[in-house]
Amino acid sequence: MHRENSPASQIIEVNIDVPACAAEVGVRKICGGATCDFSDSKTSSKDAKERAASMRKLLIAVVLCIIFMSIEVVGGIQANSLAILTDAAHLLSDVAAFAISLFSLWASGWEATPRQSYGFFRIEILGALVSIQLIWVLAGILVYEAISRIIYDSGEVQGLLMFAVASFGLFFNIVMAVLLGHDHDHGHGHSEHDHNHGESNSDHSHHDDDHEHDHTHGIEHKDGHEPLLKHSHDISTANSAKKKKRNINVHSAYLHVLGDSIQSIGVMIGGAIIWYKPEWKIIDLICTLIFSVVVLVTTIKMLRSILEVLMESTPREIDATRLEKGLCEMDGVVAVHELHIWAITVGKVLLACHVTVTPEADADLVLDKVVGYIRREYNISHITIQIERQ
Amino acid sequence: MEDRIASYEPLVAETTPKFPPPRSSSFGDPHQQWNADYGIATGDRRFAFSRQQSFRQSDLPSPFPMQRSQTLRPHQLGRSDSSISMPPLEYGKGFGLKSSEKVTAAGVMLSVVRAIRSGNRPMKRLALMISLNVAYSTAELLIGIFTGRVGLVSDAFHLTFGCGLLTFSLFAMAASRGKPDEIYTYGYKRLEVLSAFTNALFLLFMSFSLAVEALHAFIQDESEHKHYLIVSAVTNLLVNLLGVWFFRSYARINIVYRKAEDMNYHSVCLHVLADSIRSAGLILASWFLTLGVENAEVLCLGLVSVAIFMVALPLFKAAGSILLQMAPANVPSSAFSKCCRQITSLEDVSGVSQARFWELIPGYTIGSLSIQVRKGADDRQILQYVHGLYHDLGIQDLAVQTEHL
Numbered sequence: 001m002h003r004e005n006s007p008a009s010q011i012i013e014v015n016i017d018v019p020a021c022a023a024e025v026g027v028r029k030i031c032g033g034a035t036c037d038f039s040d041s042k043t044s045s046k047d048a049k050e051r052a053a054s055m056r057k058l059l060i061a062v063v064l065c066i067i068f069m070s071i072e073v074v075g076g077i078q079a080n081s082l083a084i085l086t087d088a089a090h091l092l093s094d095v096a097a098f099a100i101s102l103f104s105l106w107a108s109g110w111e112a113t114p115r116q117s118y119g120f121f122r123i124e125i126l127g128a129l130v131s132i133q134l135i136w137v138l139a140g141i142l143v144y145e146a147i148s149r150i151i152y153d154s155g156e157v158q159g160l161l162m163f164a165v166a167s168f169g170l171f172f173n174i175v176m177a178v179l180l181g182h183d184h185d186h187g188h189g190h191s192e193h194d195h196n197h198g199e200s201n202s203d204h205s206h207h208d209d210d211h212e213h214d215h216t217h218g219i220e221h222k223d224g225h226e227p228l229l230k231h232s233h234d235i236s237t238a239n240s241a242k243k244k245k246r247n248i249n250v251h252s253a254y255l256h257v258l259g260d261s262i263q264s265i266g267v268m269i270g271g272a273i274i275w276y277k278p279e280w281k282i283i284d285l286i287c288t289l290i291f292s293v294v295v296l297v298t299t300i301k302m303l304r305s306i307l308e309v310l311m312e313s314t315p316r317e318i319d320a321t322r323l324e325k326g327l328c329e330m331d332g333v334v335a336v337h338e339l340h341i342w343a344i345t346v347g348k349v350l351l352a353c354h355v356t357v358t359p360e361a362d363a364d365l366v367l368d369k370v371v372g373y374i375r376r377e378y379n380i381s382h383i384t385i386q387i388e389r390q
Numbered sequence: 391m392e393d394r395i396a397s398y399e400p401l402v403a404e405t406t407p408k409f410p411p412p413r414s415s416s417f418g419d420p421h422q423q424w425n426a427d428y429g430i431a432t433g434d435r436r437f438a439f440s441r442q443q444s445f446r447q448s449d450l451p452s453p454f455p456m457q458r459s460q461t462l463r464p465h466q467l468g469r470s471d472s473s474i475s476m477p478p479l480e481y482g483k484g485f486g487l488k489s490s491e492k493v494t495a496a497g498v499m500l501s502v503v504r505a506i507r508s509g510n511r512p513m514k515r516l517a518l519m520i521s522l523n524v525a526y527s528t529a530e531l532l533i534g535i536f537t538g539r540v541g542l543v544s545d546a547f548h549l550t551f552g553c554g555l556l557t558f559s560l561f562a563m564a565a566s567r568g569k570p571d572e573i574y575t576y577g578y579k580r581l582e583v584l585s586a587f588t589n590a591l592f593l594l595f596m597s598f599s600l601a602v603e604a605l606h607a608f609i610q611d612e613s614e615h616k617h618y619l620i621v622s623a624v625t626n627l628l629v630n631l632l633g634v635w636f637f638r639s640y641a642r643i644n645i646v647y648r649k650a651e652d653m654n655y656h657s658v659c660l661h662v663l664a665d666s667i668r669s670a671g672l673i674l675a676s677w678f679l680t681l682g683v684e685n686a687e688v689l690c691l692g693l694v695s696v697a698i699f700m701v702a703l704p705l706f707k708a709a710g711s712i713l714l715q716m717a718p719a720n721v722p723s724s725a726f727s728k729c730c731r732q733i734t735s736l737e738d739v740s741g742v743s744q745a746r747f748w749e750l751i752p753g754y755t756i757g758s759l760s761i762q763v764r765k766g767a768d769d770r771q772i773l774q775y776v777h778g779l780y781h782d783l784g785i786q787d788l789a790v791q792t793e794h795l
Contacts, residue, residue: 114717114723114726115716115717115723116714116715116716116717117715117717117745117746117747117748118715118746118748120714122713122714122715123714125713126710126713126714129587130591133588133591133592133595134595137551137595140547140550140551143547144543144544144547147535147543148540148543148544150535151534151535151538151539151540151543307584310580310584310713311574311576311578311580311581311584312574312575312576312580312750313573313574313575313576314572314573314574314575320572320575321572338787338789339575340575340576341575342575342576344715352758352789353789354789363769363792363794364793364794367791367793384744384758384759384760384789384790384791385789385791386773386789386790386791386792387769387791387792388769388770388773389769389770
């Protein structure tokens with residue numbers, strides 16, 4: 001920036017770099033740099049807020065878990081009971097699952113780099129996959145433990161202790177499930193849960209304050225989410241119900257905790273049976289098997305959606321045939337080929353295709369129309385169209 | 391249509407010399423008519439501007455070897471095919487991950503047997519290994535339960551998990567032969583990368599659990615001399631060494647992956663290798679215990695855990711980076727920036743933006759970018775040039791959006 005002092009007038013030269021975004025007139029199709037679309041200021045702050053809320057939930061869950069686990073370890077060592085220590089080990093696996101989810105949430109917010117041009121959103125999906133594998137491994141370990149309980153059929157297995165530990169674990173898991181699965185929904189639901197927590201033990205009293213915190217945060221989120229949800233409600237053809245867009249990592253942690261509570265129920269039943277009639281040990285094994293299968297079944301839906309994203313398949317909510325038909329019906333467009341729609345993570349969809357236009361059509365106009373149509377109708381944010389003349 | 395199919399087979403044969411060309415039937419559906427257009431010789435208007443044809447007509451200065459387009463791997467995937475525009479007969483006939491047909495157990499078994507019989511040699515070997523492992527682990531489990539030995543039961547569980555994973559690898563091998571359809575527009579080859587990732591993940595879990603076991607043995611300090619485990623360990627070792635022999639060309643830690651199957655076979659080989667390392671470690675620990683070395687179990691388990699971790703980590707990173715949509719590892723970023731410079735050096739082009747690349751499977755890269763062009767410039771020439779540039783880098787599938795300023 002320099003000034004030239006001339007007697008007639010003062011000319012001030014200003015050299016400022018105008019960002020490519022600002023220089024564009026009309027529909028913003030161009031952004032500078034590889035990171036722009038996936039770190040838009042509009043979407044990234046919303047993302048960041050969602051992510052911060054989810055991370056806070058998970059952090060609370062991890063802290064509670066660690067506190068509880070140390071209580072159990074101390075109690076188990078003092079009582080010299082293998083059952084309590086085993087349960088503490090299971091809680092350790094809970095901590096591992098939460099840690100994986102937390103890391104995935106945090107890492108998915110990293111800025112895109114030239115080698116990782118789509119940003120790090122995929123880490124969410126891979127983290128959820130690792131979490132679910134962990135659930136499967138743990139279910140297998142539990143079945144193994146049930147079998148080894150049968151083998152060690154001396155009086156080492158005390159039904160009452162098993163029952164007590166399992167019920168404690170169940171209560172804790174239900175608390176965590178409510179904390180994690182708790183989404184920004186109905187206001188009256190919040191007060192209900194407040195009631196329950198008011199009646200719980202004293203060592204969960206601090207939980208109430210954290211919960212309050214979550215509630216207020218939830219309510220302000222609700223307003224921000226309403227228009228987004230309504231829009232997707234309008235455009236999605238198959239979904240008539242309002243779909244809760246729960247973060248996939250929080251959901252996988254929730255599944256983990258849910259699976260643990262289901263298995264706690266199974267162990268409780270087994271412990272009660274062993275306590276009541278110690279010769280019916282086989283029922284314990286059958287119970288464990290059944291409940292393990294139930295846990296695995298709960299993970300199948302999430303596994304399917306993870307698989308669909310990782311296989312770069314067309315997301316379920318988008319009807320590719322209708323899209324292609326809609327594109328072909330535009331004037332100027334002759335054909336559409338090599339249409340690929342895939343998701344980088346649940347909710348962020350990309351599209352790439354080749355559109356053949358008539359030789360006399362205005363390529364820019366057709367491009368604008370096509371991009372506008374796809375953005376409007378299907379809410380796909382990142383579109384690359386190669387226009388080819390016949 | 392027949393001549394098109396005939397012209398396809400020799401292409402595949404020359405690119406996969408070791409194994410017989412994959413059958414054109416997709417998994418479990420051999421009667422499905424394969425009428426995907428493999429585009430070069432077709433008179434269909436949709437492919438009027440497909441890359442292969444345009445390069446034949448090009449007279450641009452960029453040296454583009456004509457033969458390469460003929461031997462491109464993408465033909466296996468049917469890349470120039472408009473999979474969405476397939477006739478409605480094809481709807482829902484894709485490989486049944488989303489199929490709504492009723493799946494009976496007998497039907498699944500039949501299709502499994504059919505797939506294995508029609509598979510290539512590694513598939514058959516893998517099926518053989520899996521059946522051996524399943525038989526062995528069931529025997530171990532029953533013996534363990536009836537004689538009351540917990541060690542055998544835990545070993546049997548371990549083996550069962552491994553079998554489950556190997557079955558998933560086998561399934562991936564079979565399913566990845568499926569042709570792209572409306573839902574899976576890129577085909578099913580990604581399943582192989584996914585199975586490689588799952589195998590590597592399981593190996594990492596295993597190494598972690600072995601470390602925990604070593605810690606457990608260290609804390610407890612009473613090593614029960616599980617001599618009855620020796621027999622099972624030796625048998626396990628033999629079975630797994632047989633598996634390593636089957637996949638011996640992949641028995642290295644760092645491999646350059648050229649095709650999708652490379653990753654899958656490598657993961658299977660590493661899996662059996664890790665199992666044999668573990669059995670060898672157990673045998674070694676027993677031997678050291680009889681020699682009177684203290685803490686032998688801890689030492690051996692620790693060594694085995696570290697060894698398995700180091701063996702599994704490179705595959706985990708490679709498979710993970712493909713699943714994370716990372717830019718292709720075999721192309722340095724300087725090559726990408728050089729391409730960008732070459733494009734901007736064209737007189738009509740004012741800028742390149744949003745250049746993104748990712749690997750679908752090892753050896754097949756897909757990309758998209760947008761270029762800003764002066765109004766009135768000739769699109770076709772610029773497109774051909776850009777496609778040629780990136781094709782030299784190995785990027786087969788590119789969508790270029792031209793914006794006129």
